[in-house]
Amino acid sequence: MIQDMAEVLHEGEPNGNHRIFRLKLRSGLEIFGLPTSNSYGGGWDLGPTWNYLVCGDRPFLIDAGRRGAGEELFQMMDGVGVSPADLAFVLLTHGHEDHDGALPEIVPRIGLTVKAHHIYGSLIRFYPEEAPPAVRKDFPAACWRCAMPESFSRKYCVDYHRERSVLEIEGIGDGTKELGSGIVSHHLPGHSPDALCVLLGEEAIAVGDTLLPEISPSPSQEGFFELVRSILEPAYSDPQAVYGLRSFIRSLKRLGKIAEAHPDLLVLPGHRLFFNNRWNEVVLNERVRELIRHHIDRCAAMLEILERGPKTAREIAAEYFEERLLKGFGMIMAENEVISHCELLIAAGDAAAKDGRYHATGAGQFESLIDSLEPAT
Ligand SMILES: [Zn+2]
Ligand SMILES: [Zn+2]
Incomplete structure (x- = not known):
């Protein structure tokens, strides 16, 4: 149980902001929860992005929080006694701004390697020549069909797109084992085509936004595939394999299989791990069933x-x-x-x-x- 296992190092706020904790798994693997605040305004509170610092053979970070969160993240790492310079790499669960926004701040500062799914490395780039008609050609491929108004994108996206587009990405796929001993990536697309979940030994899994407590992750759309087909690697040529609700449900079913193979996995989600002053314990196969339902x-x-x-x-x-x-x-x-x-x-x-x-x-x-x-x- 997360509430029994987590040693809270900093209480933080009721929605989870700045609530820093440490976990020590039976295997000896040490994980820190480093939540960075999200403030999109409006009446709805998503709560922070939960980034995780995994201290295995080589320490690495899972996700980096929103644009502007880099400093906060570095301070939290210093606070738990891990120097950002010691990080072997940062691993991205998926290419949404609340998870990768701070990469351009932290990567050049310490010469950090970014590992993300191959699709991420393709979608963050600009393709003004190859963009199909009726898309936002001046946006990276990931955002070609963005429906947000110009006023929003000018404020939040233009600089983010540009800075992110020049990041060097070390592409990884499904079943990558080079992340550390017992640490395995699973490509589970649907919420985002590049979504990865990371099995951390036999005891824990970081799931990004593929499975969240309290909220139902939004599925992407199959219709987007046709637009980006030509820029994706040929391995991803099945129209419903990486986009849309069908791919999302297939990924949830795969999480169900992972839960069968590894009972009692501690689930580390991208949001809502702690909210409304309480921990949200996730039983993986139960949550999979709830979301499919x-x-x-x-x-x-x-x-x-x-x-x-x-x-x-x-x-x-x-x-x-x-x-x-x-x-x-x-x-x-x-x-x-x-x-x-x-x-x-x-x-x-x-x-x-x-x-x-x-x-x-x-x-x-x-x-x-x-x-x-x-x-x-
Ligand atoms: Zn997301
Ligand atoms: Zn998110």
């Missing part, structure tokens, strides 16, 4: 809405989500969520798209499609 229920609810008549993603979002969730940029996120689910409904034959609207076909196959998805390999 959540998506089955969500598909069912969306299909029910479509059975009342054809609708756009925006109309479905407005009907399905509570109004408070649709404020500000909430509508953009809600529409993305709807599209991911409609893609699965279409794949199952339960829905079809015509003239920008989805409609129900009456087939009712989505649950058996989800059941039939094999764990990601």
Whole structure:
């Protein structure tokens, strides 16, 4: 249990900000939790990004927090007695700004190696010549279809994109064992095409945002694959292998298999490990089941809405989500969520798209499609 195992070195805030802890696993592996604050404004609190300092044969960091968090991270490392200069590398769970934003601050300062999934190394670059029509050509490939308004990207993204695009990345794949003894990477895409989970011996697993307590990670969209197909390595040429809800569910099923093979794994998520003044203990196979159930229920609810008549993603979002969730940029996120689910409904034959609207076909196959998805390999 995390609350019994974690030695809290700094209490921090009720949402987990600055709550520094140390874990010593039975194997002797020592792990520090170094949460860096996230402040996106608005009424909703995601809580900090949980970065982990793993002190195995060679100390390494998992994730680096948001842009601007570099100094905070270095101070926390000093505070637990590990000099940033001693880090062998930083390993990225996935290429979202709340996890990789601070890389351009910390990497040049100590000449740090960045290890991330191969796909990450491809998507952070700019391809002005190869960008398909109707995408944001001046953005890196990862963000070609970003739906956020210009005012947002000018403020938060432009510098981040540019600084990140020149990082040198040591690409790793599924099953990479060079990270340290007993430490193995698992490529579990879906939330993000480059998502990695890291098994830390027999006792713990860092899961990034692939599996979170309290919140359901947002799935990506299969439709994005066609846009970036030409810049991904040929190994990733299956349209539904790394993007979309189907790939996400397959990754959850793989996590379920990992849980079977390693019972009692301590789960170290990217967010919400500690929130509302309490630890969130995650039982891996139970959380996997809950999240798959959540998506089955969500598909069912969306299909029910479509059975009342054809609708756009925006109309479905407005009907399905509570109004408070649709404020500000909430509508953009809600529409993305709807599209991911409609893609699965279409794949199952339960829905079809015509003239920008989805409609129900009456087939009712989505649950058996989800059941039939094999764990990601
Ligand atoms: Zn994420
Ligand atoms: Zn995150």
